Amino acid sequence: MSIEKGLSPAALAERLELVSRMLHSRGFAHDLFPSQWMALRYFAGARTDLCTASELARFQGLANGSVSRTVRTLVHKGLLAKAAAQPRGRAEILEVTPAGRSLLAVDPQRDLEALLAGLSDSDRETLGRSLDLMLRRLPTPAAGRG
Incomplete structure (x- = not known):
């Protein structure tokens, strides 16, 4: 492509x-x-206090339900785990396991980063x-044309 x-x-x-x-x-x-x-x-990259399923949903602009399923799958696969230290009365803090960090070493996004x-x-x-302009101005599917 020219x-x-x-x-x-x-x-x-x-x-x-x-x-x-x-991609x-x-x-x-x-x-x-x-x-x-x-x-x-x-x-892997978020501040510890933002490492919850709810914060991930907020970051992605998605419903909590679908994000919770994704998180449960990653926990089941042994790639995420409940952090040892948990704040009181707050959402569960999650952390990437050693297996998750190993997998991130072969993340397919690395080619794009290079x-x-x-x-x-x-x-x-x-x-x-x-890209920032597009992310701010492009309507989300829920807010799209009806």
Whole structure:
């Protein structure tokens, strides 16, 4: 695919969708689904007080029910566990297990990170601003057209 100047919004949207589909399909690796990879990454990088299923749901903009199922699956697979120290009267704090950390070492997202690391600082900043803008302005499915 060649790089073109002045791409139309439709051409940009098409390319973004193609990249999105490629990334999504790569997320079916090591007996995990893309949503499970995202949850595992979240718990590996979040502050301890934010390592709850509810905070993950808030971060992803999803309902608690589906996120709770994802978390239960990761616990069942031995990739997440209840943290030893738990605050009183609060949601259960979770942590990534050693098995989860080992799996993150072969995270399929690492290829994308390597590709992005090869971009210039300016290109990464532009991409970051553009993606942030899309995340803020694109309607979620629940708020979409009816």
